[in-house]
Amino acid sequence: MNSNSRAESDRLKKRNWFIEILQRPEIGPFGVMLLLILALGFFSIPENANTWNLFEGEGLNALGIRNNLRIIAQLGIIALGAGLLIIAGEFDLSIGSMIGFAGMCMAITLKWGFHIVIPYISFTNGISVEKFVIASFNNVTPLAAVFITLCFTLFFGWLMGLIVVKTGLASFIVSLSFLFFLRGLTEVCYRAFNKAPDQTAGSTQVSDLPDFKNIVNLPEYGEIGRVAAKRLDPEILLRYYEKLSPDQIAAFSQKLSMAFERVAAKKTEILMNKNISNIEREINNAKEAGNTDLVTTLQSRLLDAQNMAPVVPKDVTNLDIVKAWIDTLPSERPAADFFGGNVLEGMFEWLYQIGWNVNNYGNKFAPGLYNAVFLWILIAIVAWIVLSKTQAGNWIYSTGGNLNAAKANGVPTGKVKISLFMFSAFCATMFAATQVFETNTADAAKGVLKELEAIAAAVIGGVVLTGGFGTVLGIMFGSIIFGIASVAFFYIPYVDGSFYRIFLGAVLLIAALTNENIRKRITGGI
Amino acid sequence: MSNLDPLVKIENLKKNFGNFTALNGVSLEVFPGEVHALLGDNGAGKSTLIKILSGVYQPTSGKIFVEGSEVKFSSPRDASNVGIGTVYQDLALNALTSMTRNFFLGREQIIGPPPFGILKSKEMNKIAVEEMKKIGIFISDPEQAVGTMSGGQRQTLAIARAIYFGAKVLILDEPTSALGQKQQMEVLKTILKVRDLGNIAIILITHNEIHARLVADRFTFLSLGEVIGTGTPDDLKDSDIKRLMAGGAEIGDLAAELKR
Structure with a gap:
């Protein structure tokens, strides 16, 4: 081919990867x-959150x-x-x-x-x-x-x-x-x-279908909904505690105690903030009224509130462990779980542990993403x-x-x-x-x-x-x-x-x- | 070249649509390595003839021979199976996808069971570029959309595709119409390149006797469903061609008529 038709036949410029992505x-x-x-993300940040x-x-x-x-x-x-x-x-x-x-x-x-x-x-x-x-x-x-x-x-x-x-x-x-x-x-x-x-x-x-995705097979009991299983007589539930291996018990109790501590810490925080803001308001009122005695007493109460004793976490009971175990049982209707259940539950548990997936009360916020x-x-x-x-x-x-x-x-x-x-x-x-x-x-x-x-x-x-x-x-x-x-x-x-x-x-x-x-x-x- | 056997031979082909005679006994021979220009005015029967050759219509009577043996087509697929490739005016290209995807459209090379086999993009790109190069056009980016290619390049793409998929007889339906001057020349060059491959017979349908004169080895003139003249460029004088293009009427008479 001569150069003339070469020019006619190929007039597209070569592109580099950046231009390619942009195009x-x-x-x-x-x-x-x-x-x-x-x-x-920006507009949904609550107004008072700094x-x-x-x-x-x-x-x-x-x-x-x-x-x-x-x-x-x-x-x-x-x-x-x-x-x-x-x-x-x-x-x-x-x-x-x-x-x-x-x-x-x-x-x-x-x-x-x-x-x-x-x-x-x-x-x-x-x-x-x-x-x-x-x-x-x-x-x-x-x-x-x-x-x-x-x-x-x-x-x-x-x-x-x-x-x-x-x-x-x-x-x-x-x-x-x-x-x-x-x-x-x-x-x-x-x-x-x-x-x-x-x-x-x-x-x-x-509107009255059973919750298929949460039907689990409780050993020796048969198929039952997860929620109903947790509401069974404590005596029945505690029987399952005996069957759990020490490793399982250790893992569940560690997970639960961490969660309880987190809840207690949040409770402490909420309580403290509430007390402090109440007392501060009272101090302001007292100052406006010119009641200096009251201000000093309130200020000492403020110090107490700031150094208040943290809320004691709930103890992990055997019943809690059995309930946590029921939560981990696989669904007996995998198809229903596939369409209606959750995915990435492990990741959201980890996110909870590192302190992000936590709601205002210290509990896990989201159990996972919808399987959709x-x-x-x-x-x-x-x-x-x-x-x-x-x-x-x-x-x-x-x-x-x-x-x-x-x-x-x-x-x-x-x-x-x-x-x-x-x-x-x-x-x-x-x-x-x-x-x-x-x-x-x-x-x-x-x-x-x-x-x-x-x-x-x-x-x-x-x-x-x-x-x-x-x-x-x-x-x-x-x-x-x-x-x-x-x-x-x-x-x-x-x-x-x-x-x-x-x-x-x-x-x-x-x-x-x-x-x-x-x-x-x-x-x-x- | 005439010492070779004809690649396609048509004998006394007739086609009626109801009581309308579209073709009235047309005979034609096309040789490999030869461009055979089929000329004629609108309604001369060119389109009917190529539609019969490409299997769209069935003839009322008459015979078609390809490489010496008689063939009967009941569908376009039959025609392409014996090696008759038709490049229609609209080129049958999808402007929105890449050159390679068009080149292999419907006959993709894949790994795995069709139609869900994975496309062998690299191999297909390579083949497409090579086949285009063989008939004279180099495309550096086979992934470019056909819509970004020039009219001449598209024509070449359609021709290269027909040849690659086994066309021994290439029917080009008005390849130079609707193109700019320069691109018309590009297409004519492509036609000559294909002729130089030596084993392919080209039937060129055109209105434009100048283009036909530039590339054709043999002319056949159709008028009202009949062959009114045939010959090589050496046999025919310019005035003959002009006269035959006008459907056999004396162009001089017409000129005189217009003056009156």
Whole structure:
């Protein structure tokens, strides 16, 4: 080649790593996310607390992180489903209704069992609808309930995808019809199946499920809830004390005595501060009144208060040790624990020991993160590998980027779209599972508007609505931005909480404009 | 070159759409290492002919031979399996992803079971750059989005891709339309490079007789579904080409008509 065409053929400048990072599409969302996290930490520091440590603020202390990450993770799960589908050029507006449906399906199978029946019209006593029972499962485990629910939701996802692919209708309208259809189906199912024999119509919520994730197996006693186990007769509990090994007892008592000391120290501190401030106020009053005698007596009382004897820590009893041991028993319903339990409990215990994860009374603040966070990261890692590292990922990008090109090159675009509709339904089911097993309740109104939040999070994270452009990392950042923004304003006492919608609206618009500009820069304005 | 056997031979190809005759007995021979320009006005039947060749349409009657044996295509995949690669005007590229991802779109090299096999990015990058280089364009960053490439580079990418995946017959549908002057020349150079590879037959569909004259070894003129002229550049005078391009009508008559 001569130099002339060399110059024509390669006009991109070489980039170094710094520029490369700055040019990544996720950089915008990443910056906004960092800013929001800092703002959340800063503005949530209590007014009288004299500190600049952001992790002392209510938004970023242990409990704040636990609660905020739960909201972020749950949104993040459905945003991944919605985001990948948008990258492939389609929409799913049924996510919210799918969440409601999945929650209903799970809760009702857990409560009433799962029965496969064939209804038929009987004429024996007038006309009535009878049912022929093929199979009946009464005690459905959490794992089976999730599995049964997935069968339904994945089927609906598949159906939606099939209709979109085969008819060529816009997915907007197909999924909108599923939004109504599934919400209606959820309510109808609640009324039809969730009723005691004396009720004519069922309630649209299930609120009396057992706390599956905390069912433990107490040796020689059987399965029992953790709380109920701790409330057993002390005589029964003390029998378990005999069975613990000396090492276990030593470890538990060391842990407990440390916790009790911490509680006692906090009590001392609170008591002392209270006394001191009371006496100081009295001194001021006395000074104003000119009562010098009283001032001197009060000042000596102030000295006493400052040197008050510390509160004596509670002794660690054998019963305390047994209760601590019950807390460490593994769940007998690992599936429920996986969706509704906690993760990183060891780390939060360590954080308690080093003195950060401590509430105002000296107790452990947060037991760990919600497992939804773990599930979110897990799904995100799988989605990231699939989208950016595999053949399927290239197919997803090309299906959304240029459908005809993908078809012409032999990409099974129909299958790609149907699979992603199913993935979206899967994510909605995971969302529902975390809700059901965390709170042990379900409700026909669960998940309302979640589809729009998921789409908004994906767009804030850099996904272009016309398809073909976006990354998993970006969607994750978008979920964090959306999640933080939706809770942050509630930590700032002097600002109306509803400002978050105003803020999110602006962010969404700016994000959409930015994404469009990036897309134009890459396609050369097509 | 004519002492070689033709790579593609079309005999008396006819295609009717209902009672409309799109092609009325077209015969054509294309040899390896030769650029065969297919010229004609709008509606002459060029598009129908290449769609039959690339398996999109099935002919009403007539025969197609590839390397001497008769073939029948029921889908575009059949055509590409026997080595007919078509580069359409829209190039079938996804502007938002990288050059390599486009080069291997639908035929990615992977480790593991499809479709969840991991892409062999390094190997694919290397192959893509090498294949582009073979037909004359050097791209230093195969990760760059296709949208950032010039029109000529995109055309080259589509051609290189077709060749790499086994095209012996390359059908180029109006490759120079919608390009700037300089990029048109770039594409023509690419076409000559491909011809110089020696084993590939090129069918070049174009409106532009100047471009055809620059690169073509043989011309076939279509009008109203029939071949109205064929020959090498030496056989044909400029005036012949002009006359044939206008569908056989005497351009002089037209000029006279316009003056009136």
